[in-house]
Amino acid sequence: MAYIFEEPSHTFDEYLLVPGYTGPDCIPANVTLQTPVVRYNKKAGEKCPLIMNIPMTSAVMQAVSDDKLAVALAKEGGISFIFGSQTIENQAAMVARVKAYKAGFVSSDTNIRPEQTLQELVEAIEKTGHSTVAVTEDGSANGKLVGIITDRDFRISHCPSDAKVKDYMTPLSKLVMAKDGITLEEANDIIWKEKVNQLPVVDKDGKLLHLIFRKDAASHEEHPLELLDAQKRYIVGAGINTRDYMERVPALLEAGVDVMTLDSSEGFTEWQRRALQDIHAKWPNAKIGAGNVVDADGFNFLAEAGADFVKIGIGGGSICITREQKGIGRGQATATIEVAKARDAYYEKTGIYIPICSDGGIVYDHHITLALAMGADFVMLGRYFARFDESPTNKLIVNGSYVKEYWGEGSNRARNWQRYDLGGKKGMAFEEGVDSYVPYAGSLHDNVTLTTSKIIHAMCNCGVVNIPDLQKNAKITMVSAASIREGGAHDVIVKNSIKAN
Secondary structure: OOOOOOOOOOOOHHEEEEEOOOOOOOOHHHHOOOEEOEEEOOOOOOOOEEEEEOEEOOOOOOOOOOOHHHHHHHHHHHEEEEEEOOOOEEEHHHHHHHHHOOOOOOOOOOOOOOOHHHHHHHHHHHOOOOEEEEOOOOOOOOEEEEEEEEEEOOOHHOOOOOHHHHHEEEEHOOOOEOOOOHHHHHHHHHHHHHHOEEEEEEEOOOEEEEEEEHHHHOOOHHOOOOEEOOOOOOOOEEEOOOOOOOHHHHHHHHOOOOOOEEEEOOOOOOHHHHHHHHHHHHHHOOOEEEEEEEHHHHHHHHHOOOOOOOEEOOOOOEEEEEHHOOOOOOOOHHHHHHHHHHHHHHHHHHHHEEEEEEEOOOOOHHHHHHHHHHOOEEEOHHHHOOOEOOOOOOOOEEOEEEEEEHHHOOOOOOOOHHHHHOOOOOOOOOOOEEEEEEEEEHHHHHHHHHHHHHHHHHHHOOOOHHHHHHHOEEEEEEEHHHHHOOOOOOOOOOOHOOOOO
């Protein structure tokens, strides 16, 4: 007879945190959201080799995690896992662009030739989101610099259809430039002294090496939690699969990736065990997460296989229909609680602490705090990040409101069947995700700042100032449907819900 769990599985929405004693030191200024990302021997006194400054990562999805969002999230202290449902070359190039972005020296990937049209320039800007474009003789990233053009130098609606870049760019003769070897501090001094927005760095032959932007000069002051490696480059992750990992992993490592994760709807498989063992045998210093699992058996399997962190969650994502299609999954809160207990037991037995990531099921900001209190070290978010300016999808107007496109990796649009296909007959694949819209929400920085503020203040209410203490001391209660209704605005007419005549 099948094993039947006696208790139903629960979601985050069925729980609330009960306040603890808020002492005089429990103030927002004293709270840290730092959290470990990969396994380490905690009992031996080792330090975790990779720590995030906020417990938030972006999902391995085409509609969420590209190089632009990776930079934006690293500035806030989190990690983006660049989607793997693309060619190895394209994914590695995204990783390389993130690693090249920081230290202020930006490698341009949208250069253009002077003879090209403004329409071609506009198309390049729309594709990459980079409004400042270097003009080089051959249009290559490191070609001989002949000018700079920005989207403020022309109005495409007022230009002839065949207007050329060379007629609107700032020519070389009017540019302030720097030579190879200049330090970032020296470059920033020139930027402020000369009152320019960007400073090209060229070699002795006039070939473009980097661009340094005024806006990056004060970046660290604006983003004190930015997540950097030992070389002051942004930390970035990437998703991999169990098919081409022996070719994909070395390319990602060469590009500078800091951490990777096996991306699958279900991780309690022989294929993930083999991938983890193969990768660690060939590249012992590579950091590889695995998942997803929803119980202790799944966690222990991946822990023994060598996973550097374990992702939790099957079917809880807003665009995921795995439960509907296959009847597989578990409530995200219950899954997180059980896997956290297994993680703690594994630590007591071995001394090795393996961080766990709650992936899916986050609807409201306070669900993140609940996931952390239930034992997660960090969360992975898709819908949350898909709403922002920095996500790679289009912003559209639908029914009078701004939205962003958002689709699952198991959807027909993503066509990422390698995450699910177990080698059956052709034509038997089916969708495990949907194609949808999410309400547009503005900039990542503003939203993440608000979300982390809510987490910090909730932790103060619980009487703790760090995530380990939250996991140890939080008090959590289940709530009834009536309690959930009571928790929102009720029995009133909210003013902003009344439309003017």
